[in-house]
Amino acid sequence: MNAGDTAWVLVSAALVLLMTPGLAFFYGGMTRAKGVLNMMMMSFGAIALVTVLWVLFGYSMAFGTDIGGGLLGNPFEKLGLNGVLGTGDSATLVGTIPEIAFVGFQAVFAIITVALISGAIADRAKFGAWMLFAGIWVVLVYFPVAHWVFDFNKDAEGNNIGGWIGQGLGVIDFAGGTAVHINAGAAALALALVLGKRLGFGKDPSHRPHNLPFVMLGAGLLWFGWFGFNAGSALAANATAGLAWINTLAAPAAATLGWLIVEKIRDGHATSLGAASGAVAGLVAITPAAAALTPGWAIVLGILAGAVCALAVGLKYKLGYDDSLDVVGVHLVGGLIGTLFIGLAANEGSPAGVNGLFYGGGFELLGKQALGSFAVLIYSFVVAFIVGWIINKTMGFRITEEHEVNGIDISVHAETAYEFGGRVGSAFHPLDEALRARHVEAPIETQIKVES
Amino acid sequence: MKLITAIIRPEKFDEVRGALESYGVQGLTVSAANGYGRQRGHTEVYRGAEYVVDLLPKIRIEVLATNDQVDDIVDVLISSSNTGRAGDGKVWTVNVDEAVRVRTGERGNAAV
Numbered sequence: 311m312n313a314g315d316t317a318w319v320l321v322s323a324a325l326v327l328l329m330t331p332g333l334a335f336f337y338g339g340m341t342r343a344k345g346v347l348n349m350m351m352m353s354f355g356a357i358a359l360v361t362v363l364w365v366l367f368g369y370s371m372a373f374g375t376d377i378g379g380g381l382l383g384n385p386f387e388k389l390g391l392n393g394v395l396g397t398g399d400s401a402t403l404v405g406t407i408p409e410i411a412f413v414g415f416q417a418v419f420a421i422i423t424v425a426l427i428s429g430a431i432a433d434r435a436k437f438g439a440w441m442l443f444a445g446i447w448v449v450l451v452y453f454p455v456a457h458w459v460f461d462f463n464k465d466a467e468g469n470n471i472g473g474w475i476g477q478g479l480g481v482i483d484f485a486g487g488t489a490v491h492i493n494a495g496a497a498a499l500a501l502a503l504v505l506g507k508r509l510g511f512g513k514d515p516s517h518r519p520h521n522l523p524f525v526m527l528g529a530g531l532l533w534f535g536w537f538g539f540n541a542g543s544a545l546a547a548n549a550t551a552g553l554a555w556i557n558t559l560a561a562p563a564a565a566t567l568g569w570l571i572v573e574k575i576r577d578g579h580a581t582s583l584g585a586a587s588g589a590v591a592g593l594v595a596i597t598p599a600a601a602a603l604t605p606g607w608a609i610v611l612g613i614l615a616g617a618v619c620a621l622a623v624g625l626k627y628k629l630g631y632d633d634s635l636d637v638v639g640v641h642l643v644g645g646l647i648g649t650l651f652i653g654l655a656a657n658e659g660s661p662a663g664v665n666g667l668f669y670g671g672g673f674e675l676l677g678k679q680a681l682g683s684f685a686v687l688i689y690s691f692v693v694a695f696i697v698g699w700i701i702n703k704t705m706g707f708r709i710t711e712e713h714e715v716n717g718i719d720i721s722v723h724a725e726t727a728y729e730f731g732g733r734v735g736s737a738f739h740p741l742d743e744a745l746r747a748r749h750v751e752a753p754i755e756t757q758i759k760v761e762s
Numbered sequence: 763m764k765l766i767t768a769i770i771r772p773e774k775f776d777e778v779r780g781a782l783e784s785y786g787v788q789g790l791t792v793s794a795a796n797g798y799g800r801q802r803g804h805t806e807v808y809r810g811a812e813y814v815v816d817l818l819p820k821i822r823i824e825v826l827a828t829n830d831q832v833d834d835i836v837d838v839l840i841s842s843s844n845t846g847r848a849g850d851g852k853v854w855t856v857n858v859d860e861a862v863r864v865r866t867g868e869r870g871n872a873a874v
Contacts, residue, residue, distance in 0.1 A: 512811075515813040515814065515815065517813075518806065518808050518813045519808055573807075573810070576810065577807040577810060577812075578807075579807060581807060581808070583808050583809055584809070587809060620809075620810070621810075623809045623810060624809075624810045624811070627811065636809060639809075
């Protein structure tokens with residue numbers, strides 16, 4: 311066990327957890343004022359639900375001993391985190407860190423992957439239906455896919471018993487381009503299709519973001535946490551973590567420029583929403599590639615991802631699906647760009663140690679990267695669509711039109727985000743019985759002291 | 763008596779108010795307004811999607827004036843709110859039959 315590595319991974323895990331509240335701000339600012347709380351609640355709901363499932367059996371499904379073909383870990387092996395505890399020499403290790411630290415680090419990945427999906431269904435999903443979907447999807451899709459991509463176990467004879475994509479096929483996905491971003495993006499596309507468009511999609515001017523400073527704040531928190539996401543994925547405080555850290559700085563910076571240049575040319579203005587979106591697109595793209603590219607290539611990848619994602623977010627208007635906050639345009643497209651780019655620009659000198667097309671590696675790596683990407687994309691899309699469709703046909707996934715018009719915050723959560731004063735016809739009723747009696751009995755003059 | 767209504771740019775309000783006070787106007791009513799004239803509104807772009815914002819924020823000022831003050835006050839309003847650019851607003855007057863000061867019951871010009 312290495313204390314330095316352990317400390318770094320524990321700190322990284324905390325950084326990654328902060329990404330989900332960051333995402334809540336990023337997404338919340340982009341919705342209308344009457345739906346911001348619901349948007350943020352979908353992220354906080356993911357933290358609560360996924361954490362519980364992860365501790366109970368999720369970790370075991372993802373990182374338990376493989377039960378066949380690299381498809382799934384044994385869900386019963388580490389049920390309730392049984393068998394991963396212990397102190398000193400009795401602690402089980404992953405690399406040089408205690409397994410229990412690894413459990414925490416991987417937990418926060420599962421959380422944010424689920425939260426990312428919610429951006430596609432802003433303003434119109436029943437909260438209960440969302441929570442049910444989140445629970446089923448994370449079990450049927452995320453836990454297995456995390457096993458496919460992130461489990462590198464070998465048995466005593468050195469045979470591969472890890473996941474079929476990462477360990478079996480040799481796809482390079484350092485911190486989750488496939489398992490996190492393509493996975494979430496594909497599920498988001500499926501849900502956008504199941505739920506249909508928001509009322510007034512593409513027409514109603516009130517659909518524009520209600521709080522761009524929230525969006526910038528959220529993007530900042532995401533970027534901060536992403537250093538834990540990528541550099542923490544080295545699972546050690548070493549040079550690989552250092553490279554991942556620098557690439558996590560360089561690629562989003564370049565992507566911000568890429569997005570803003572597209573905006574300036576296409577729309578005439580470089581916008582704050584564009585800057586925040588460009589940074590996130592760059593972070594998504596560098597995630598799988600953080601330890602496979604030199605910082606110079608990270609900049610090239612960033613500019614490419616920023617520019618392409620800026621163009622991709624317009625697809626929903628052309629194709630007519632309401633991926634409200636562009637999970638597809640940013641995470642699916644950005645994840646694909648980053649994962650495939652590894653097949654081009656990876657080089658042997660990097661910690662990943664493999665050559666891509668540009669370094670004489672031929673098409674082999676590119677082919678593997680494509681296979682891994684599309685396997686996750688198709689699996690996630692199909693399962694999310696089926697689960698979403700069943701929920702929609704049984705309990706219903708959408709709120710009523712009336713509730714959507716009134717605002718999902720007030721109709722689903724009985725709250726509003728902002729009090730601007732002057733709400734005509736409202737009254738205050740204390741919930742406490744004794745307080746209510748006093749409130750009703752007391753004449754108004756004694757309650758409000760009027761300055762004469 | 764006349765009621766003068768002026769629609770002006772929000773950023774010109776302080777200047778207009780100062781000019782009216784310098785002239786000797788004793789009271790006015792101000793409200794926030796939204797609207798558009800010949801120049802229409804503006805366009806905002808979010809992730810490449812355009813939203814047309816037609817109703818622009820304006821300030822509406824209402825001043826009650828006696829007949830002999832009206833032309834001067836209109837001149838003061840126009841000169842203090844003019845920037846020479848589209849969207850400067852409009853000033854108009856209408857006849858007022860009667861005005862009463864609520865506190866004292868004074869009527870007519872005395873109430874202005």
